[in-house]
Amino acid sequence: MSATFDAKFDDGKEDGALRTIGEVCKALGIKAHVLRYWEQQFPMLNPLKRSGGRRYYRATDVAMVEQIDRLVNREGYTLKGAQQALQPSKSAAQPSAKQPVAPQIQPRNPSSGQTAASQNDVVTADVIAKIRSIRTKLAAALDA
Structure with missing residues (x-):
């Protein structure tokens, strides 16, 4: 951090x-x-x-x-x-002797200039919005 x-x-x-x-x-x-x-x-x-x-x-x-x-x-x-x-993952905190530790690189999307992590954040926000919409519809259907 x-x-x-x-x-x-x-x-x-x-x-x-x-x-x-x-x-x-x-x-x-x-x-x-x-x-x-x-x-x-x-x-x-x-x-x-x-x-x-x-x-x-x-x-x-x-x-x-x-x-x-x-x-x-x-x-x-x-x-x-x-x-x-x-919480740091146990595998990241204690790498196995069999697994080499690779540097974490954020690949860039050449067309948008966004990193894969920022693209994932956008996708995650869209999924959360859809889930909230479904939750609202389900609550309305259960109340009817």
């Missing part, structure tokens, strides 16, 4: 500076109680805690919060699904 993040902080601090929970909440538009809950649900989200329980988020913590927010609030993942998506 990259230490860069998209959050916009207007506090004059350097990009890698520690941030309080209030600063992270304001920059990302997430409530403090939600961040505290996510800390319980996602063990990899572990901000520094000082005396009195005051939380300080590192750049990597902010990037993790952004990923969780994207998965849960924009892509429709459940918390359990987001946890699984953010």
Whole structure:
């Protein structure tokens, strides 16, 4: 995971500076109680805690919060699904001696300039939209 993040902080601090929970909440538009809950649900989200329980988020913590927010609030993942998506796979963490580790390369589609991953995101968004439409129709049919 990259230490860069998209959050916009207007506090004059350097990009890698520690941030309080209030600063992270304001920059990302997430409530403090939600961040505290996510800390319980996602063990990899572990901000520094000082005396009195005051939380300080590192750049990597902010990037993790952004990923969780994207998965849960924009892509429709459940918390359990987001946890699984953010967990490193066992095969990637511990490569077998028989399997060479190949670099992960995102092939480009020459006609659109998009990576295969971004194309998959578009396809995934379309599938989610279709599933939601089916869910709505099914609910209407069951209520009738």
